[in-house]
Amino acid sequence: MDRCDGCGDCVEVCPEGAIQLVGGLAQINSELCTECEACVQACPSGAIKVARPIAVREEPVAAVAERPRPSALGTLAGAALTFIGSQTLPRAANAIVGALDRWLSGKLAAESRRVAPSEGKPSGRRHRRRGGRE
Ligand code: SF4
Numbered sequence: 001m002d003r004c005d006g007c008g009d010c011v012e013v014c015p016e017g018a019i020q021l022v023g024g025l026a027q028i029n030s031e032l033c034t035e036c037e038a039c040v041q042a043c044p045s046g047a048i049k050v051a052r053p054i055a056v057r058e059e060p061v062a063a064v065a066e067r068p069r070p071s072a073l074g075t076l077a078g079a080a081l082t083f084i085g086s087q088t089l090p091r092a093a094n095a096i097v098g099a100l101d102r103w104l105s106g107k108l109a110a111e112s113r114r115v116a117p118s119e120g121k122p123s124g125r126r127h128r129r130r131g132g133r134e
């Protein structure tokens, strides 16, 4: 308000009655002011400036911080590892499945050899006659 000469134009245009002259200088009541800027337009001396509150950033600073970009070497290494992984993992899985398959087949064959000799023979289990005697 250094440039104010007390002409009173701003007091006339303020729709909120927020401005009054005190000691020959305009004084704005910030509790009534709605920042319509009518007084800013009306002041011939350019003495009024509207101070807008600084927008408050709601998200934490860490959340908006830019992630570090990978270097060209890092990108190349990542691509190479992806390629190796895509080639190696299926082969390893196939090898494991094959080994399990062979092991299971061997187990089944051994089991069938062990069971085969007893086929067709009586089980050896005694049957009780009626009355409880054998
Ligand atoms: S900006 Fe504020 S003081 Fe100026 S005319 Fe509008 S309400 Fe009144």
Ligand code: SF4
Pocket: 003, 004, 005, 006, 007, 008, 009, 010, 011, 025, 026, 042, 043, 044, 045, 046, 047, 048
């Ligand atoms: S219009 Fe400008 S110069 Fe006139 S009283 Fe208001 S602030 Fe001061």
